[in-house]
Amino acid sequence: MSPRPAPDLDLRRDQVIHAARDLAEADGWPAVTMRRLAGELGVTQPVLYSAFASRQALIDAVALTGFSDIAAALEAVDASPMARMRAYLDFAAAHPRLYEAMFSLPSGLAFSGYNDTPGPLRRAFAGIRGAFPDADDTRAEVAWSALHGLATLQASGRLRASHAEARLDLACHMLTQQETR
Amino acid sequence: MSPRPAPDLDLRRDQVIHAARDLAEADGWPAVTMRRLAGELGVTQPVLYSAFASRQALIDAVALTGFSDIAAALEAVDASPMARMRAYLDFAAAHPRLYEAMFSLPSGLAFSGYNDTPGPLRRAFAGIRGAFPDADDTRAEVAWSALHGLATLQASGRLRASHAEARLDLACHMLTQQETR
DNA sequence: GATGTTATATAACAATGCTAGACTATCTGT
DNA sequence: ACAGATAGTCTAGCATTGTTATATAACATC
Numbered sequence: 001m002s003p004r005p006a007p008d009l010d011l012r013r014d015q016v017i018h019a020a021r022d023l024a025e026a027d028g029w030p031a032v033t034m035r036r037l038a039g040e041l042g043v044t045q046p047v048l049y050s051a052f053a054s055r056q057a058l059i060d061a062v063a064l065t066g067f068s069d070i071a072a073a074l075e076a077v078d079a080s081p082m083a084r085m086r087a088y089l090d091f092a093a094a095h096p097r098l099y100e101a102m103f104s105l106p107s108g109l110a111f112s113g114y115n116d117t118p119g120p121l122r123r124a125f126a127g128i129r130g131a132f133p134d135a136d137d138t139r140a141e142v143a144w145s146a147l148h149g150l151a152t153l154q155a156s157g158r159l160r161a162s163h164a165e166a167r168l169d170l171a172c173h174m175l176t177q178q179e180t181r
Numbered sequence: 182m183s184p185r186p187a188p189d190l191d192l193r194r195d196q197v198i199h200a201a202r203d204l205a206e207a208d209g210w211p212a213v214t215m216r217r218l219a220g221e222l223g224v225t226q227p228v229l230y231s232a233f234a235s236r237q238a239l240i241d242a243v244a245l246t247g248f249s250d251i252a253a254a255l256e257a258v259d260a261s262p263m264a265r266m267r268a269y270l271d272f273a274a275a276h277p278r279l280y281e282a283m284f285s286l287p288s289g290l291a292f293s294g295y296n297d298t299p300g301p302l303r304r305a306f307a308g309i310r311g312a313f314p315d316a317d318d319t320r321a322e323v324a325w326s327a328l329h330g331l332a333t334l335q336a337s338g339r340l341r342a343s344h345a346e347a348r349l350d351l352a353c354h355m356l357t358q359q360e361t362r
Numbered sequence: 363g364a365t366g367t368t369a370t371a372t373a374a375c376a377a378t379g380c381t382a383g384a385c386t387a388t389c390t391g392t
Numbered sequence: 393a394c395a396g397a398t399a400g401t402c403t404a405g406c407a408t409t410g411t412t413a414t415a416t417a418a419c420a421t422c
Contacts, residue, residue: 363422364421364422365420365421365422366419366420366422367418367419367420367421368417368418368419368420369416369417369418369419370415370416370417370418371415371417372413372414372415372416373412373413373414373415374411374412374413374414375410375411375412375413376409376410376411376412377408377409377410377411378407378408378409379406379407379408379409380405380406380407380408381404381405381407382403382404382405383402383403383405384401384402384403384404385400385401385402385403386399386400386401386402387399387401388397388398388399388400389398390395390396390397390398391394391395391396391397392393392394392395392396
């Protein structure tokens with residue numbers, strides 16, 4: 001009555017996510033095709049669809065691991081603005097395609113402000129929020145926006161690469177200074 | 182000896198760009214297929230390839246018009262930080278798919294720092310730069326990054342929509358205050 | 363008009379995401 | 393042990409995409 005045992009779906013999901021992430025980081029997201037992914041894992045395409053409903057769902061899952069990882073990267077350093085901001089930018093620079101999946105690629109991930117926002121997303125924002133304990137959420141959102149802008153514009157080569165440190169310094173100063181008026 | 186006259190290529194390029202931009206703004210970039218575009222213009226696909234070498238080249242051309250337009254939008258308001266910043270965010274919010282083509286989609290456009298950076302791109306940055314005449318380029322780059330981060334995170338619904346004005350105010354204050362130390 | 367050149371259209375190619383149906387491996391019940 | 397049922401996997405295919413080779417049709421010159 002009981003059929004062939006189900007393979008460890010969670011394990012397989014992890015393997016697929018890992019392979020997709022590596023492949024994207026190596027050759028870019030357009031190279032992450034279901035066929036190539038399946039070939040790399042030694043299975044056929046339909047197997048991937050037992051783990052993920054669509055390619056989009058897979059990309060979303062990869063993005064989610066990215067949010068977990070960047071949250072961990074933030075929590076791993078001091079809760080000071082400078083340390084957290086640097087950690088954020090370092091992460092984005094070290095994993096450009098992953099960061100792309102998190103923010104630039106079309107995404108089915110739920111958003112901030114809703115209760116169904118995935119936990120990793122909330123943890124990542126909390127990692128930034130925690131660097132500005134005396135500020136309000138608005139300031140933390142501006143900080144996040146500045147970091148995100150710096151990360152993406154720098155990644156696309158639209159800012160002078162040699163002035164990255166100066167930009168970080170300036171942004172950090174601006175965000176930590178109290179209003180004077 | 183003389184062949185059939187070449188159609189006005191520049192005119193056709195403009196028409197294609199316009200159609201692609203409208204279609205993208207209406208139904209998103211994935212809906213902008215060469216077939217649908219051709220059908221909308223009453224021609225067949227190969228004709229599009231006489232105007233643009235590839236779909237990517239077409240998207241790049243659309244993005245370039247976006248940079249021209251945002252530059253014009255910036256130049257149309259006072260050179261004050263607040264006016265320019267608001268104009269930038271308004272533009273991004275009013276043309277989300279166009280802004281997507283300019284910054285989020287894969288792009289073949291050349292980058293800042295090189296002499297071959299397209300003029301519209303330089304003009305757009307100059308529009309931001311002009312709002313901070315007393316500051317250095319580094320501050321202008323940080324301003325641009327903050328604006329870009331605000332625009333994209335807001336567009337993807339990752340910031341509290343009701344606090345957009347507060348974020349703009351805060352960002353503006355931070356960027357205009359002099360260092361105090 | 364006839365001719366030759368070139369813009370356009372037809373039709374096809376290769377690759378993609380995704381899926382229906384055939385096959386096969388495994389566990390259960392006797 | 394062995395047969396049967398169940399569910400995972402594979403083969404093969406569909407529809408759609410960007411892009412292009414070939415054939416057709418339109419136009420300016422003579």
